[in-house]
Amino acid sequence: MKPTSRPELFDFEGISMTHYFTDNWEKVKNFQARPDDILIATYPKAGTTWVSYILDLLYFGNDAPERQTSQPIYMRVPFLEACIQGVPSGTELADNLPTSPRLIKTHLPVQLVPKSFWEQNSRVVYVARNAKDNAVSYFHFDRMNMGEPEPGNWNTYLQKFMEGKKVFGPWFDHVNGWWEKKQTYSNLLYMFYEDLAEDTGREVERLCSFLGLSTSVEEREKITKGVQFDAMKQNKMTNYSTVPVMDFKISPFMRKGKVGDWKNHFTVAQNEQFDEVYKQKMKNTTVKFRTEI
């Protein structure tokens, strides 16, 4: 259903959120994960759809062709915390998934993930993207998605991004929180968008080895080809063109798919300020990002 106005941000357990991701909170919090579930966790716009589609093809690519031609990726990989009037919630979709393993998407910061995922020792694939490109992608997404708060202009957007006043909270805490989790939770694979862009085939192989899949080289090559930006942009089941709240005339979901597009957006002054903030916020972590490849 099309919203009549954009939602407001509010504080939820210390994180900026909109009601779309908190309205179903009791069910999200008490969600029953299974040991073979695979949770795909990301800060928004870090490569969720890319990795979702890779995993979907790895597990179900050879299933009935209708799955690939008639079911959009967001139906195959439910968005756990999403709750939008008129469509089934993420928890409902996940509970009713007929396939196994279940692939489930979340943008939650690690501390808000339902505890059953940890209790069941479910596998988690986290994808992170460098902060500058992530901010740019998020800005264009918020411009075109009426389900997101009003983005304002690029400069005000960037200031708010640095303050963490974006849906799902600060990028910094998100990537750092999940990085810390990885140190103690062995069923977590921490991936980078930049690595995927540099060598998708290598990253597909990494995923297979994490998941214990013995997919053939030919199959992996086929998947690698099918998940390239242009192929996914043309594919109605992966390009989000079926979502009514998104206005592709403003900006398409599959926008550029590049590493380094931030250079076309940041002014010299914005870049200097961002680097200062980044240094402060990232001073206690060992996670390293590439802003170009």
Ligand SMILES: Nc1ncnc2c1ncn2[C@@H]1O[C@H](COP(=O)(O)OS(=O)(=O)O)[C@@H](OP(=O)(O)O)[C@H]1O
């Ligand atoms: N195959 C492939 N190759 C390269 N880049 C890709 C690919 N698939 C998705 N993308 C880019 O990822 C951005 C969307 O991120 P998400 O899928 O995480 O969005 S969401 O949070 O689920 O809404 C968005 O990035 P930008 O183009 O920079 O805006 C997409 O274009």
